Amino acid sequence: MTAAVAHAVAPAAAAPCPQPPRAAAEARPRTGGGLRVRVPLRLVVGAQFRDSALSVYIKIAALAMRPEGCTAKVATLAEYIGLSKSETERGLRALTTPDDVGGLVEVLTTRRTLPGGRGQSAHRTVxxxxxxxxxxxIPARAAEALSPRLLRLYALIxxxxxxxxxxxxxxxxxxxxxxxxxxAGDHLxxxxxxxxxxxxAATGWITVxxxxxxxxxxAYEAHRHPLHPVQPEDTASDIHDGSGPDDHDGSLTSREDPRTDRPLMNERVGGGIRRRRDAGSRAAGHGERRSNSRGAADSGYAGPGLQLSPRVWAxxxxxxxxxxxxxxxxxxxIGHEIGRQLSAGAGAERLTARLTRRWATTDAPRHGDxxxxxxxxxxxxxxxxxAACEDGITWHTGDRCPIxxxxxxHALQASAGAQQQDVVQEQPPEPPPRPAPVAWVAVPAPAVSDCPPVPDAAGRAELRAxxxxxxVRQAIADHGRAQATYLYGHALVLPYLAHLDSDPEGTPA
Structure with a gap:
């Protein structure tokens, strides 16, 4: 836990100003990984917010957990999160003005002035x-340890x-x-x-x-704290906006609330958490030469043997x-590998159980190595x-790993689909059954005497005239409907055809 977070959550007397709604409900108490802040998802995925707005929001939300809210001025916020004052003011401006998408104000600001006219730092809540x-x-310490862009990437993961x-x-x-x-405005x-x-991943906040x-x-795994040491050069302040700060966006204050001041440190802002890797005690065997084809007795080395730490022996x-x-x-x-896994968070009990189970279920190692x-x-x-998955079983619960x-x-469904497709390809579809043979019946041609002479166009015109x-009725009765229509035309034959359809005896009237 950093000094900034410890000072931010320390109880203090209420400030003499109107109290906006408390933001304690927006932050979760420390549960293993330190203080965590509930960040609206729109701040993480919204293109209308700068990357620095997320860092400023997390720090303000953490400080606003106090009963009097956040009373730190812009310069102090910039020191907390390791940004220049001008970049901090840009991020704060995006939070205190209605955004273009939802029209919401994420940070509520109240100006404070003493009766004599002397200004104080503004009061802010989320x-x-x-x-x-x-x-x-999001862990509050991540806003101090990570740059704004890496912090936004961490929030997405x-x-x-x-x-x-x-x-x-x-x-x-x-x-x-x-x-x-x-x-500007394009995605990466x-x-x-x-x-x-x-x-x-190099900072230790995620594991790939x-x-x-x-x-x-x-597969990406986000951690509540870094799993390995962070070098000071990885946490240097982001000063891409130059050394000349823009002071036109901050509060017009001449002094800051003393409850938010902290002594200036000579160290760089946002130092990481340093953890010692347990790779075995190397002091005793540091001067030992690596083994070669000759034995230890023939190598001429007379110093102490290799020493392992108690956790590695366990x-x-x-x-x-x-x-x-x-x-x-x-x-x-082997000692280095065990130390690496212990430093990454795997417990000694888990590694011991893993070795016990695999040694009991495996055959003798090949060549005895x-x-x-x-x-x-x-x-x-x-x-x-x-990280909690151990051979398909969640280690701390004993249940089957959901992933x-x-x-x-998915693999079973894909295999079943592939097998079904192979069976379909091996067994071609049966051909459709052949239709039954058609018995053709020869129809005798009409006699020549039964067919009336076919007149030409001039003859048909004389008949119709x-x-x-x-x-017309006689032609229908003698030659049929089709031949009568051909000789006299539709206009003359259709009226009699309608009458024939209505006559049950089928004879023309």
Whole structure:
């Protein structure tokens, strides 16, 4: 816990100013990983907010947990989060004015002035969140340790980690935007996002499990605190806006509330958490030469032997009877690997159980090389991208890992679909049944005497000119409807055809 966070949450007397709604409901108390702040999701994914606005919001929300709210001036906020004063004012301006999308004000500011006219630092609190509003929990210390862009990337990964949403580098780049220059408003590309992911993973705030996610994606795991030391050069202040601060956006104050002041430190702002790796005691065997083809007795080395720490010996308890046969060089690599996993958060009990289970269920190592078996098969963690996954089982609960279960179901469905497709391809569809043969019946041609002579166009015109109702009805009765229509035309024959259809006897009237 940093001194800034400890001072921010310390109880203090209420400030003599109107009290806006308390923001304590927007922050979660310290639960293992330190103070966490509930950040609206619109601040993380909204292109209308600068990256620095997220850092400023988290720090103000953390300080606003106090009964009197946040009374730090802009210069103090900039010192807390490691930004220049001008960049902090830009981020604060985006939070205190209605945004272009939702028209909401995220930070509520109240100006304060003493009766004599002397100004004090402004009083700030955050907007109460709606019950159905999307949000993500962010550690307050992350705003001090990470740059604004890396902090926004961390927030995106933390939200996807909780929601169990698969991520690709292109998806992360689409949620990060350029805010200055010719590319202002455009999202980052996949190569830029990949570089930022590598920088964030180097700080220890996330762990990237390569190709262990759904369909070969990388699996990302967000941590509440960094898992390895952060070098001071990785946490230097972001001063891309120059050394000349712009003081036109801050409060017109001549002094700050003394309860928010902290003594200036000579150290750089945003120092990381340093943790010692337990890779074994190297002081005793530091001068030992690596083993070669000759034995230790023939090498001429007369110093002390290799020394391992007690935690490493506890992990190697299941195979302790095999350790004398392992070369010192391989044993030193085993100690380094155990120390790396212990520093990454895996407990000694978990590593011991892993070695015990695999040593009991495996055959004898090939060529009797137990050291290679420990490094290649006994110690590596197997499972999905979740750090708690142990061979498909969640370590702290004993239940089946949900991601491994989903991957197995997807693989099973894909295998079943492929097998079904293979069966369909091996068995071609049956041809449709052949229709029954048609028995053709020869129809005799009409006799020549039965067919009336076919007149030409001039003959048909004379017939139609001399046609009477009796001749038309007689033609229908003698030659049929089609031949009568051909001879006398539709206009003369159709009236008699309608009468024929209505006559039950079928004879023309």
């Amino acid at each position: 907007r109460p969140a709606d019950p159905d509003e999307g949000y993500v929990w 933390a939200y996807a980690d909780v929601r169990r949403q698969p991520l690709a580098v292109a998806d992360l780049g689409a949620m990060l935007y350029h805010h200055t220059g010719k590319s 590309g996949a190569r830029q996002a990949a570089r930022l992911v590598d920088e964030l 499990h390569a190709r262990q996610g759904l369909q070969g994606r990388h 992990v190697l308890e299941p195979v302790r009877h095999e350790l004398p046969a392992i070369r010192p060089y391989v044993l030193r690599r 137990v050291g290679r078996w420990i490094l290649g098969a006994g110690l590596p963690r197997r499972g999905c991208g979740l 491994c279960h989903d991957n197995a179901m 001399a046609a009477t109702p009796d001749t």
